[in-house]
Amino acid sequence: xxxxxxxxxxxxxxxxxxxxxxxxxxxxxxxxxxxxxxxxxxxxxxxxxxxxxxxxxxxxxxxxxxxxxxxxxxxxxxxxxxxxxxxxxxxxxxxxxxxxxxxxxxxxxxxxxxxxxxxxxxxxxxxxxxxxxxxxxxxxxxxxxxxxxxxxxxxxxxxxxxxxxxxxxxxxxxxxxxxxxxxxxxxxxxxxxxxxxxxxxxxxxxxxxxxxxxxxxxxxxxxxxxxxxxxxxxxxxxxxxxxxxxxxxxxxxxxxxxxxxxxxxxxxxxxxxxxxxxxxxxxxxxxxxxxxxxxxxxxxxxxxxxxxxxxxxxxxxxx
Amino acid sequence: xxxxxxxxxxxxxxxxxxxxxxxxxxxxxxxxxxxxxxxxxxxxxxxxxxxxxxxxxxxxxxxxxxxxxxxxxxxxxxxxxxxxxxxxxxxxxxxxxxxxxxxxxxxxxxxxxxxxxxxxxxxxxxxxxxxxxxxxxxxxxxxxxxxxxxxxxxxxxxxxxxxxxxxxxxxxxxxxxxxxxxxxxxxxxxxxxxxxxxxxxxxxxxxxxxxxxxxxxxxxxxxxxxxxxxxxxxxxxxxxxxxxxxxxxxxxxxxxxxxxxxxxxxxxxxxxxxxxxxxxxxxxxxxxxxxxxxx
Amino acid sequence: xxxxxxxxxxxxxxxxxxxxxxxxxxxxxxxxxxxxxxxxxxxxxxxxxxxxxxxxxxxxxxxxxxxxxxxxxxxxxxxxxxxxxxxxxxxxxxxxxxxxxxxxxxxxxxxxxxxxxxxxxxxxxxxxxxxxxxxxxxxxxxxxxxxxxxxxxxxxxxxxxxxxxxxxxxxxxxxxxxxxxxxxxxxxxxxxxxxxxxxxxxxxxxxxxxxxxxxxxxxxxxxxxxxxxxxxxxxxxxxxxxxxxxxxxxxxxxx
Numbered sequence: 001x002x003x004x005x006x007x008x009x010x011x012x013x014x015x016x017x018x019x020x021x022x023x024x025x026x027x028x029x030x031x032x033x034x035x036x037x038x039x040x041x042x043x044x045x046x047x048x049x050x051x052x053x054x055x056x057x058x059x060x061x062x063x064x065x066x067x068x069x070x071x072x073x074x075x076x077x078x079x080x081x082x083x084x085x086x087x088x089x090x091x092x093x094x095x096x097x098x099x100x101x102x103x104x105x106x107x108x109x110x111x112x113x114x115x116x117x118x119x120x121x122x123x124x125x126x127x128x129x130x131x132x133x134x135x136x137x138x139x140x141x142x143x144x145x146x147x148x149x150x151x152x153x154x155x156x157x158x159x160x161x162x163x164x165x166x167x168x169x170x171x172x173x174x175x176x177x178x179x180x181x182x183x184x185x186x187x188x189x190x191x192x193x194x195x196x197x198x199x200x201x202x203x204x205x206x207x208x209x210x211x212x213x214x215x216x217x218x219x220x221x222x223x224x225x226x227x228x229x230x231x232x233x234x235x236x237x238x239x240x241x242x243x244x245x246x247x248x249x250x251x252x253x254x255x256x257x258x259x260x261x262x263x264x265x266x267x268x269x270x271x272x273x274x275x276x277x278x279x280x281x282x283x284x285x286x287x288x289x290x291x292x293x294x295x296x297x298x299x300x301x302x303x304x305x306x307x308x309x310x311x312x313x314x315x316x317x318x319x
Numbered sequence: 320x321x322x323x324x325x326x327x328x329x330x331x332x333x334x335x336x337x338x339x340x341x342x343x344x345x346x347x348x349x350x351x352x353x354x355x356x357x358x359x360x361x362x363x364x365x366x367x368x369x370x371x372x373x374x375x376x377x378x379x380x381x382x383x384x385x386x387x388x389x390x391x392x393x394x395x396x397x398x399x400x401x402x403x404x405x406x407x408x409x410x411x412x413x414x415x416x417x418x419x420x421x422x423x424x425x426x427x428x429x430x431x432x433x434x435x436x437x438x439x440x441x442x443x444x445x446x447x448x449x450x451x452x453x454x455x456x457x458x459x460x461x462x463x464x465x466x467x468x469x470x471x472x473x474x475x476x477x478x479x480x481x482x483x484x485x486x487x488x489x490x491x492x493x494x495x496x497x498x499x500x501x502x503x504x505x506x507x508x509x510x511x512x513x514x515x516x517x518x519x520x521x522x523x524x525x526x527x528x529x530x531x532x533x534x535x536x537x538x539x540x541x542x543x544x545x546x547x548x549x550x551x552x553x554x555x556x557x558x559x560x561x562x563x564x565x566x567x568x569x570x571x572x573x574x575x576x577x578x579x580x581x582x583x584x585x586x587x588x589x590x591x592x593x594x595x596x597x598x599x600x601x602x603x604x605x606x607x608x609x610x611x612x613x614x
Numbered sequence: 615x616x617x618x619x620x621x622x623x624x625x626x627x628x629x630x631x632x633x634x635x636x637x638x639x640x641x642x643x644x645x646x647x648x649x650x651x652x653x654x655x656x657x658x659x660x661x662x663x664x665x666x667x668x669x670x671x672x673x674x675x676x677x678x679x680x681x682x683x684x685x686x687x688x689x690x691x692x693x694x695x696x697x698x699x700x701x702x703x704x705x706x707x708x709x710x711x712x713x714x715x716x717x718x719x720x721x722x723x724x725x726x727x728x729x730x731x732x733x734x735x736x737x738x739x740x741x742x743x744x745x746x747x748x749x750x751x752x753x754x755x756x757x758x759x760x761x762x763x764x765x766x767x768x769x770x771x772x773x774x775x776x777x778x779x780x781x782x783x784x785x786x787x788x789x790x791x792x793x794x795x796x797x798x799x800x801x802x803x804x805x806x807x808x809x810x811x812x813x814x815x816x817x818x819x820x821x822x823x824x825x826x827x828x829x830x831x832x833x834x835x836x837x838x839x840x841x842x843x844x845x846x847x848x849x850x851x852x853x854x855x856x857x858x859x860x861x862x863x864x865x866x867x868x869x
Contacts, residue, residue, distance in 0.1 A: 041417065043417075091599060093414050094354050095599050095603065097417055098545055102542055102596055103592075105588075105592055106589050106592050109589050112585065113583040224538075228425070271432075274430075277426075277429040278425070281423060281425030284425070288411060288418065289409065292411070
């Protein structure tokens with residue numbers, strides 16, 4: 001990936017890390033919605049991240065204001081997600097994983113080879129969302145962080161509203177037992193398609209923010225390893241717990257940025273990048289083996305039903 | 320003027336590579352019921368082990384093949400015994416197993432990268448071109464085709480004539496019945512994981528010798544291998560046999576089509592993916608039904 | 615009320631070459647407890663699955679309140695007023711007992727995606743009403759003190775009860791129960807069937823229930839069908855069935 005910051009200002013390093021954490025936390029929440037809450041094995045997450053990044057960048061290069069670029073990214077990523085999901089969501093978990101993986105790769109191949117879309121392997125430059133002239137790097141970073149974390153807060157809120165509702169209860173039920181959920185009157189396929197569309201749209205937000213932050217995107221930035229990095233964030237942090245996956249994102253990204261810093265400043269016999277990924281791979285296996293619920297356990301469904309429940313007294317004891 | 324003989328020959332080469340890669344994948348998928356994404360690293364590890372023998376220890380290429388076979392077999396055994404069997408015993412879901420295989424893949428691939436670096440490596444051995452009639456070939460391609468066919472014959476023999484082979488077929492078909500009949504499923508699984516990984520390792524070595532060696536070499540063949548597995552029917556050796564060469568043919572015919580249509584030949588890999596997606600959506604059992612039970 | 619609330623006509627479902635349900639024609643009268651018995655593998659559960667749209671029939675028709683329902687998806691069958699339980703309870707393991715009940719609620723505004731954001735007040739009120747109803751049902755089946763317990767932590771008998779409670783929560787006109795008292799101790803089994811009888815009387819519900827134990831059906835069923843190898847081999851009042859030599863042979867043959 002492109003390194004935005006110049007050497008020398010340690011605060012910038014930290015702000016840079018915070019920016020990536022914010023961007024990837026949104027991706028982690030979107031995957032959490034699909035896998036953690038609804039049980040969908042989406043191995044193609046990077047595809048929608050990429051669609052959002054490219055859609056937003058092409059719009060920006062055409063001169064449109066950033067907000068519009070962001071909206072276009074959301075809509076296109078969401079629609080692509082919905083279309084991709086229609087044939088795929090009828091499949092079992094393993095088939096769904098393989099199909100979404102293959103789909104992501106096909107999209108990447110198209111962007112790589114069809115140069116008229118976005119210059120293929122060369123990549124395209126992207127204007128920043130912040131167009132105020134003559135500000136210092138620090139100010140620029142702080143403004144970027146404001147945008148990124150505002151978006152993260154909105155995504156977090158939307159997801160929390162969704163999962164702490166009867167709707168959220170239904171998708172968790174789908175995760176637990178699809179047939180029982182159908183028999184209890186829910187159109188399971190519709191729910192899965194909706195969740196996939198929302199998750200993809202959210203990935204589009206992340207892609208748009210990412211593109212305008214790193215200022216240059218090319219197809220090599222959107223390989224399957226990105227999808228699996230997000231999976232690690234969700235598994236580590238705790239599926240079905242949004243705070244947990246944000247923590248997972250922070251941990252994994254901090255490791256990545258930390259490895260970069262170590263590589264720049266220390267001369268080690270080992271490559272910290274490899275070490276980092278070896279560690280993560282190992283951690284994934286250990287967590288799945290010994291603590292599959294992740295760092296933070298699944299969050300409860302918080303609706304007004306809980307209040308009624310806590311105030312409940314048996315009819316027989318009410319006089 | 321299209322050289323159809325060449326296209327057919329190339330299809331045989333591609334098909335042979337895919338067969339070596341896919342046999343292990345389809346058998347373990349059928350037995351342990353999940354797609355093992357670390358299979359890519361079985362291929363890569365074999366290739367690097369072969370490279371170490373051929374280039375670093377400067378022994379002959381034939382020893383590379385042996386090294387690839389053994390090294391990957393060990394990796395297959397270790398993966399099954401240390402990761403997938405314990406996870407299954409702890410009640411891991413299919414998604415857990417898939418993600419664990421991704422994690423395992425990360426672990427192995429970046430260990431490889433740490434030891435050998437990420438830059439492309441090439442084998443000293445040059446495979447000179449020679450012409451047989453209208454067909455241009457190299458000796459590595461001949462080796463690939465011969466290895467695949469010999470392997471297929473041996474597998475057929477094992478599956479039909481040996482106790483272990485029959486146990487494999489029984490376990491893939493109906494594990495409970497097999498267990499009730501006295502088959503030691505765990506031993507069968509171990510054998511399948513080892514042989515499958517070993518063959519993949521050899522396949523990876525051949526591909527590396529034919530092109531070049533990079534850590535992601537396994538992933539280059541993984542999705543086409545999945546296409547073969549799904550098309551052939553999960554768990555079916557004979558299905559994989561037919562599907563591998565079918566896919567090889569489709570891919571090479573596709574290249575002809577791409578060139579005619581003036582599109583990038585990079586899309587040849589997309590052919591496998593598209594076949595994979597279409598099969599999963601419209602005929603998920605693949606050829607499996609034609610061959611009845613697995614193997 | 616002698617209305618035939620559920621009718622199947624020549625219903626057939628085959629897997630491979632085997633006809634699990636073979637030309638089954640039967641009807642269930644409204645406000646009855648109708649039993650379905652037969653040896654293992656006779657096709658009873660497959661029949662339920664076909665009626666409920668889990669399987670599409672190869673042949674034949676299903677009518678619920680004179681409306682054709684064969685070919686519908688399970689969630690559409692539910693919408694017509696049918697509910698079903700499974701022989702092995704299919705509970706939502708990680709969700710609490712209360713949440714398991716709440717999902718079954720009919721016509722919940724909060725189930726729809728846009729309503730989650732827009733009509734918050736509307737469905738919030740519904741949540742409270744449904745919660746009250748769920749807790750009442752839980753009290754009837756004596757699971758109310760376990761309301762916040764994850765379903766995975768329930769005992770086998772409690773799971774069967776929750777499965778039943780969830781079906782009741784759907785406000786159905788008719789319930790298809792697949793061995794509602796299987797695997798629970800005889801006292802609890804009797805209590806379950808006493809509750810079922812109570813519900814038939816108090817709420818005018820109709821029950822079509824698969825059950826192995828003929829003694830229980832003797833006490834509670836209004837009518838019994840006997841199934842064997844995918845076809846109905848006998849039907850009648852419980853004591854007729856129990857004295858039917860062919861039925862006895864079929865059962866003894868299977869033992």
